[in-house]
Amino acid sequence: MTELRTLKVALLGCGNVGSQVARILLEDAGMLADRAGARLELSGIAVRNLDAPRDVELPHELFTTDAETLVKGADLVIELMGGIEPARTLILTAMRNGACVVTGNKALLAQDGPTLHEEADKAGVQLSYEAAVAGAIPILRPIRDSLSGDRITRVLGIVNGTTNFILDQMDSTGAQFADALAEAQRLGYAEADPTADVEGHDAASKAAILASLSFHTRFALEDVYCEGISSVSAADIAAAKDAGFVIKLLAIAEELEDTGGNTGVSVRVHPTLLPREHPMAAVRGAFNAVFIEAENAGELMFYGQGAGGTPTASAVMGDLVSAARSIVLDCPGRTETTTGQVPALPIGAAMTSYYIGLDVADQPGVLARIAQLFAEHGVSIEIMRQTIHRDAGSKVESAELRIVTHRAREAALAATVEAVKGLDVINSVTSVLRVEGV
Incomplete structure (x- = not known):
């Protein structure tokens, strides 16, 4: 039997996923060696604090x-490690130095992905990042490989478990945003500072990665x-439920034509109403899902745990075994297939519906x-629905209108809302949310 070679593996960071x-x-x-065709030897774990508590008991001599x-x-x-530096430099x-790299750093990939890919190409090594989007869900490899012979036209993603948990709590219990956020923090789904999640920044980084792979163009966070x-x-959630919708924070990337007839890609993250019969509407708690529309494959949905130490570690290990096999076979695989520069369209060019x-x-x-x-x-x-409001004396004072538009340009929809605000019969615009899947 041929003796297996040994490949040295360096681990940077030993937090929840790293441990x-x-x-x-x-x-x-043993199992990994069989699948990779080489022994994967953990040569060391780089950390900032050698004595920090770890989720898993590991040999102390591995730390540096x-x-x-x-x-x-x-x-x-x-x-x-996360963050931009020193992760980028390392x-x-x-x-x-000729090493293949596996990373879960979506912020770095969204900010500086083109540079990292260029360096990987120049060095002839593999750069893999399945764990950067949707945790354990195998989504990037299917987009890059399984659908490489098809043409993806649209991607919808619930790619942040924290926000999905919060919105699901509000929908299922009637809780206010602040209370649902507090519950997410108590259960460990949300950080003490939840800004990156609740303001959509985490999902936006993932949207840039999904768009880049789906449309073969390097998109950045900007x-x-x-x-x-x-x-x-809570009133938005209740009104949506009454109208047959559920609100989700969606990452959306779709190919469309702008007003001049030029093809581009709209990449956006925002709260969105989905009909309750849509497959994505059933994604509950902190789970993630990605819904893909392709010319030949039709509609595909990928669903699973979007965060957590062991689920995300599963995605990392899949990338690691693949990279190890590429070294053994001396044929580094491509981790992106950029073929052109399709422009990113501004939000005004997007096609959507408004509630x-x-x-x-x-x-x-x-x-x-x-x-x-x-x-x-x-x-x-x-759709237009009207509800009459009365005071204690049963005198009619005002009415609440709920309107769902047909699909139109975002710019036209936004201009319509601004014009409506100017009507003297409008007391207030109580809610404006985008609608998909109708």
């Missing part, structure tokens, strides 16, 4: 604070329009004036 990766490397060494020396002596480097050092969920109220809540004066001609204004802006109304 599980180290455990798997040590406990499942000298990350640079560790990566220079490795065949494979796993970066799970990844570049590893690749320039190409993504981003809105979070902090302004979503608009209005508090209006209850008097003759109001509905006609609103409908006429919509028509003047080229926006048609699909």
Whole structure:
């Protein structure tokens, strides 16, 4: 029997995910060697604090604070430190020294992915990052490999478990945003500072990665329009439920034509109403899902745990075995297939529908004036519902209108809302949310 070669693996970071990766490397060494075609030897774990408590008990001699020396002596480097620096410098050092890199660093990939890919190509090594989007769900490899012979037209993703848990709590219990967030923090789904999650920044980083792979163009974080969920109220959730919708924070990337007939890609993250019969509407708690529309494959949905130490470690290990096999076979695989530069379109070019809540004066001609204004802006109304409000003396004071439009350009929809605000019969615009899947 041919003696298996040994590949040295350097691990950068030993937090929730890193400690599980180290455990798997040590406990499942035999299985991993069979699948990779080489022994994967954990040569060291770079950390900031040697004495910090770990989720898993690991040999103390593996730990070091000298990350640079560790990566220079490795065949494979796993970066799970997070943040931009020193992760970026260490990844570049590893690749320039001939090591394949596995990372889960979505913020770095969204900010500086093109540079990292260029360096990987130049060095002839593999850069893999399945764990950067949707945790354990195998989504990036299917987009890159399984669908490489197809044409993806649209991607919808619930890619942040924290926000999905919060919105699900609000939908299922009627809780206010602040209470649902507090519960997410109590259960460990949300950080003490939840800004990156609730303001959509985490999902936006993942949207840039999904768009880059789906449309074979390198998109960065600045190409993504981003809105979070902090302004979503219990009243919004209740109104959506009454109308047959559920609110989700969606990452959306879709190919479309702008007003000049030029093809581009709209990449956006924002709260979105989905019909309750849509497959994505059933994604509960902290789970993630990605829904893909392709010309030939049709509709595909990938669902699973989007975070957590062991699920995310599973994605890391899949990348590691693949990278190890590429070294053994001396044929580094491509981790992206950029073939052109399709422009990122501004939010105004996106095609969507609006849900608009209005508090209006209850008097003759109001509905006609609103409908006429919509028509003047080229926006048609699909659904209009009216609820009358009365005071204690049963005198009619105002009415609440809930309008769902047909699909139109974002710019036209936004202009319509602004024009509606100027009508003297409008007391207030109570809610404006985008709608997909209708």
